[in-house]
Amino acid sequence: MRPRHIVPALIVLLTSSLAQGAEPLTAGNIPSRERPMSTERADEQHARDWELSTEEWVRYRALMQGPLGIYSPNLDPLTALGIEARSDQERQRYAELQVEAEAHRVEKLLAYQRAYDDAWQRLHANMPRVILPDAGPAFSPASNGRVAIFVKDACPPCDQTTLRLQATAMGFDIYVVDSHADDTRIRAWAQRIGIDPAKVRSGQITLNHDSGRWQSLNLQGDLPAVVHQVGGQWQRQP
Numbered sequence: 404m405r406p407r408h409i410v411p412a413l414i415v416l417l418t419s420s421l422a423q424g425a426e427p428l429t430a431g432n433i434p435s436r437e438r439p440m441s442t443e444r445a446d447e448q449h450a451r452d453w454e455l456s457t458e459e460w461v462r463y464r465a466l467m468q469g470p471l472g473i474y475s476p477n478l479d480p481l482t483a484l485g486i487e488a489r490s491d492q493e494r495q496r497y498a499e500l501q502v503e504a505e506a507h508r509v510e511k512l513l514a515y516q517r518a519y520d521d522a523w524q525r526l527h528a529n530m531p532r533v534i535l536p537d538a539g540p541a542f543s544p545a546s547n548g549r550v551a552i553f554v555k556d557a558c559p560p561c562d563q564t565t566l567r568l569q570a571t572a573m574g575f576d577i578y579v580v581d582s583h584a585d586d587t588r589i590r591a592w593a594q595r596i597g598i599d600p601a602k603v604r605s606g607q608i609t610l611n612h613d614s615g616r617w618q619s620l621n622l623q624g625d626l627p628a629v630v631h632q633v634g635g636q637w638q639r640q641p
Contacts, residue, residue, distance in 0.1 A: 453480045454500055512594055513587075520587075550631045550640070551576040553617045556588070561627040562596040568629070569599060569608065580613040580626060 450460035463480040466472065466487050478486075481504065485497035552568060552575060554561035568575050577598075582588045589610050593603070602608040622628060622639045629640040 449480075453504070455480060455484075459484060509591065509595065512591055549574050549576060550629055551578060553578045553580055553613065553626055553628045553630070554592075555580045555626050556592050558626060564627040564629065565598070566596060569602065574607045576609045576611060578611045578613045578616055580617050582612045584612050584614070 446457050446460050446464075450457045453460070455463075460480065463483050466483050467476075467478070471478065471483060471487060475483075479501075481497050481501040485494055485501065488494035488497060550568070550573070552561075552565055554565055554577060556579070565577060577593075579589050579592060582592075589612065593610055598608060598610070603610060617626075617628070620630065620637055622630065622637070624639060630637050631640060632638075
């Protein structure tokens, strides 16, 4: 008859041997899945916000860790993915998504602008909000070293150049060529690209209708155009 105590003894021996080589389980070394799951949920939410798949959002984050993110750190997902599209079909898809997103954003922006205009009329009807220069074609901004930039709507280079100027400490004057003398257009454009309202209120940045000024300068090249005065003549900066 086999002794009955052998099996328990083997179990005790194996248990003891395993325990000697194992690190005790503590709160510090228990594998945690909380962060990966949280990150995954965040990726899914961000992807839905931009009507992208989770894989597309992950690719966007990866792209922004590379040269694209260094050159253009504030690119939105649709622009980044569109620039780095791997096919014409992908590029077209991101372009269409961006057009729809921009249209929706502008619609909300204009709705708020209408509410703002209404509130101003009710609360401060007798106080002017924007003092624009005369509507004549003569171009005569302050000559104390300020530059002027001529821009138009739906012009990404115009937006980028304006924001680069804003990032400096210099004062400058913005002239919107296709504003059609409509203050709402200028305000909507300024809000869309992120012009700092505090700098406008202080006069560091001014928002103006072009009213023919760009043509009166007779300078060559496309917009945007940054100009400054040299020896009484207005010249375009390279």
